[in-house]
Amino acid sequence: MGRITRATDFEIRPLTDGDRRAAHELLNRAFHTKRSTDEEWEKLAPGFPAERKFGAFGDGALIGVASSFGTELAVPGGKAVPAAAVEAVGVRADRTRRGVVTALMAEQLRDCADRGEAAAYLRASEATIYGRFGYGVSARRKSLRVHKSRARFRPDAPAGGQVRLVEPGAAAELLPGLYQRIGLYRHGMIARPEQWWAWSAARVAEEYHVAVHSGPDGDDGFVVYKPEERGGSEPGEGLDVIDLQAANIETLAGLWRYLLSVDLVAEIWASRPLDDPLGLMLTDPRACEVVDLADNTWLRVTDAPAALAARAYGDAEPVVLELVDPLLENNSGRYRISPGGAERVGSPADLKLGPEELGMLYLGDRAPSLLAALNRIEVLNPIAVEAADRLFTTAVAPHCGTRF
Numbered sequence: 001m002g003r004i005t006r007a008t009d010f011e012i013r014p015l016t017d018g019d020r021r022a023a024h025e026l027l028n029r030a031f032h033t034k035r036s037t038d039e040e041w042e043k044l045a046p047g048f049p050a051e052r053k054f055g056a057f058g059d060g061a062l063i064g065v066a067s068s069f070g071t072e073l074a075v076p077g078g079k080a081v082p083a084a085a086v087e088a089v090g091v092r093a094d095r096t097r098r099g100v101v102t103a104l105m106a107e108q109l110r111d112c113a114d115r116g117e118a119a120a121y122l123r124a125s126e127a128t129i130y131g132r133f134g135y136g137v138s139a140r141r142k143s144l145r146v147h148k149s150r151a152r153f154r155p156d157a158p159a160g161g162q163v164r165l166v167e168p169g170a171a172a173e174l175l176p177g178l179y180q181r182i183g184l185y186r187h188g189m190i191a192r193p194e195q196w197w198a199w200s201a202a203r204v205a206e207e208y209h210v211a212v213h214s215g216p217d218g219d220d221g222f223v224v225y226k227p228e229e230r231g232g233s234e235p236g237e238g239l240d241v242i243d244l245q246a247a248n249i250e251t252l253a254g255l256w257r258y259l260l261s262v263d264l265v266a267e268i269w270a271s272r273p274l275d276d277p278l279g280l281m282l283t284d285p286r287a288c289e290v291v292d293l294a295d296n297t298w299l300r301v302t303d304a305p306a307a308l309a310a311r312a313y314g315d316a317e318p319v320v321l322e323l324v325d326p327l328l329e330n331n332s333g334r335y336r337i338s339p340g341g342a343e344r345v346g347s348p349a350d351l352k353l354g355p356e357e358l359g360m361l362y363l364g365d366r367a368p369s370l371l372a373a374l375n376r377i378e379v380l381n382p383i384a385v386e387a388a389d390r391l392f393t394t395a396v397a398p399h400c401g402t403r404f
């Protein structure tokens, strides 16, 4: 039994097995999705353990839930840190705006820190919810609408390898191992534990298709997609890309060549990293239209010394950051960041920031100079700003690529 946080008219405690169905239905309601039948719940239950779920209880009933699963988060430089993937957060509609999620978040963040996790990581339903808890937008994504009739590959575009369709049953067996084999090839990606696969398998719709790419070393990428009517600008079906994994450009080209060869398709939609190069492979780059650009993941550092020490930094003069973290006091302190790593120091700070801004810098998505210009980072030593840019920003854009 974990700690119990008491608020005025509700209490927070870890969920037990007996609370799971109620928690699931609370989330269905909060996200405006239909109730699950007993049969549907039976399929979903293995991917919905009580472990790592906190509930808020008022008048004896469940009024709020916050969940997470343990994962590994890839950070710049190729290492991965233990992290919490936060998901399934919701409050009963008649009990919102009275601090329920605030209490759940405080409990959950303490729990992550106690577990030795370096960061908590999530995808937000709304951009106004998580900043106050120290989460910052750590990776962004662009939504592509690819117009098939105009999408022709340039003669110099990578050819890609072989692509084969895999039946859903076989795909459920194949994909967990393949995802692991491909590895966390981009910072911002997370490992997918069994629980994630169980949850996603239970929700995989009949109409999903799975295509696997093979290169010189065997299977090295895959795409999961489903046909969808979206009232696009051209006649024909659309394909919605649910999950696309390709560790290199050859594989990416091979998978897109396949998707663009599927008959009776007018458009393909996909959510991709900001630096996705599909448009550059086409004779008409506008055939790959960017229809939306938004936050992909939010990150909250829960163990600053471990998180800062794990990532690689660019080449620049060292900079001392002062982190002020009112929620997780152990994080507060000064850290010297250099090309060789990061360590806690007693020397004077060059830049001062809070956890939200650290979350925006940590995976390299935003430059410190931008946040300084916006008064979101306090500059104590102006010379340090440019060095901080070179230390923190990354050539490759961070991206998660996993729905959770």
Ligand SMILES: CC(C)(COP(=O)(O)OP(=O)(O)OC[C@H]1O[C@@H](n2cnc3c(N)ncnc32)[C@H](O)[C@@H]1OP(=O)(O)O)[C@@H](O)C(=O)NCCC(=O)NCCS
Pocket (backbone or CB within 6 Å): 030, 031, 088, 089, 090, 091, 092, 095, 096, 097, 098, 099, 100, 101, 102, 103, 123, 124, 125, 126, 128, 129, 132
């Ligand atoms: C988002 C949600 C979990 C917030 O829960 P809550 O218990 O109402 O949040 P709190 O009362 O602790 O809110 C804390 C603060 O955040 C603000 N806030 C919370 N949710 C907000 C939202 N969606 N938009 C704007 N502000 C929000 C509150 O106004 C409050 O501000 P204050 O302290 O200045 O008064 C709840 O509205 C919900 O269940 N929404 C539907 C499901 C959902 O979107 N879940 C999140 C999935 S990522």
